[in-house]
Amino acid sequence: MTVWQFGGGASADFRAGWMAGRAFAEGRYDLIYPPHNGVYTMQPPIEWVAELKAEGYKGLVYPFVYPPLWAWVAAQFAKISDIGTLIRIASALNALMMVGTLALAHRLAAPRMSQTRFMLVGLGFFLVSASGIIALYENQPQILVAFLTLLAIERTEHGNGKLGGAALALAASLKLFPAVIALIWIATGRRSAAVSFGLVGTALGLASILCAGWPLHREFLSVLGDISATSMMTRLNFSLESAAAILFFSDQLQVITAASTLADPAAVGRFSVLSEPPMFHFCSNLMQVAGIITVLFLFRRAERTGSRDYIRASLWPSALTLLALTGPLAWSYYFIAPLAFVPSLIERAGRWIGTGALVLSALLTSPFALSWIPFGATTLAKQGAICQLLGTAAFSLLAVLFLIGGTRTTSMWRRDQANGS
Secondary structure: OHHHHHOOOOOHHHHHHHHHHHHHHOOOHHHOOOOOOOOOOOOOOHHHHHHHHHOOOOOEOOOOOOOHHHHHHHHHHHHHOOHHHHHHHHHHHHHHHHHHHHHHHHHHHOOOOOHHHHHHHHHHHHHHOHHHHHHHHHOOOHHHHHHHHHHHHHHHHOOOHHHHHHHHHHHHHHOOHHHHHHHHHHHOOOHHHHHHHHHHHHHHHHHHHHHHOHHHHHHHHHHHHHHHOEEEEOOOEOOHHHHHHHHHOHHHOEEEEOOEOOOOHHHOOEEEEEEOOHHHHHHHHHHHHHHHHHHHHHHHHHHHHOOHHHHHHHHHHHHHHHHHHOOOOOEHHHHHHHHOOOOHHHHHOOHHHHHHHHHHHHHHOOHHHHOOOOOOOOOHHHHHHHHHHHHHHHHHHHHHHHHHHHHHHHHHHHHHHHHHO
């Protein structure tokens, strides 16, 4: 079913990996990463657009922004398969990993809750919210990152730190931000997981350099520098940094037309970017550091005073949400891992509060619900800004509710323990 539903989707994100792999296989290393000049505009190499148009592809064209190791991996697949076959395989695997991610969250957050109920609520939420439906439609590699991230947390929480560390290293080799979890392990004494992460991560890093060479890594780091120095305003980016850019620097935003093979690219969509002023860039970096420090503090305190139930079901989803919100980019699918815990809110925050939070969050992050807003004559840029601010508020609310629900449950547990004694 998922192959039929999403195998024919645009898969622009997945296709970017294919294009990078093909360029790598053909030795065109200058056509792997997007052109960069200090501002990240999400434009791929212009040659990609011409090639895809000639091949009959119609849709958006995204750049490749993953470490060079994965351009090498994609090159191996490009030698033995075609893009259509790979998309169909990815559609099936992504659906399985989405289910697996929910199963891992269930083991962590609500083992006493009916698994069937948990899975149905979680899958329903994913299919309504932008986080799930867009990721499936685009065959986003972030689904794999989310699955590996929760696998790392779940295995480590249940005593298998070696496997947990290895899974996290693989996730961080795709997207760098999961590496922050290793800092949490270090701060809370999870030595086995931290060491495993370090060893496997080092091995993957060396393999990347051996397979792809250092020049491509230097190019990749330049792209990351551009991303860090840019705030992006779209309907699907929910970072606090971008929300601040909308509120305080709306007059400095640069409108960008999305790269596309269609005759009228402007019809596909536009988005805005801000080349961050020095002080704003400094404050954005400071916010990211503050977010990490806050998470480390909460985990250190919880290890001393909290229960494992509170850490697994409340602190982990709240921390994952906060870390995504404070990053330079927070695409909707960056929240797949914490959103897998959403069904537990019904049990932990109370039936009415949990259900209300779930419904409200789904509405505020749903591309279907947001399309019903009567914007009237409001410009597309302002419509996008409103949707982005609403989504950012929804994810911020979820981060708080995970903490409140966990605190409520922990207080009840302590009261029961006291009464039992």
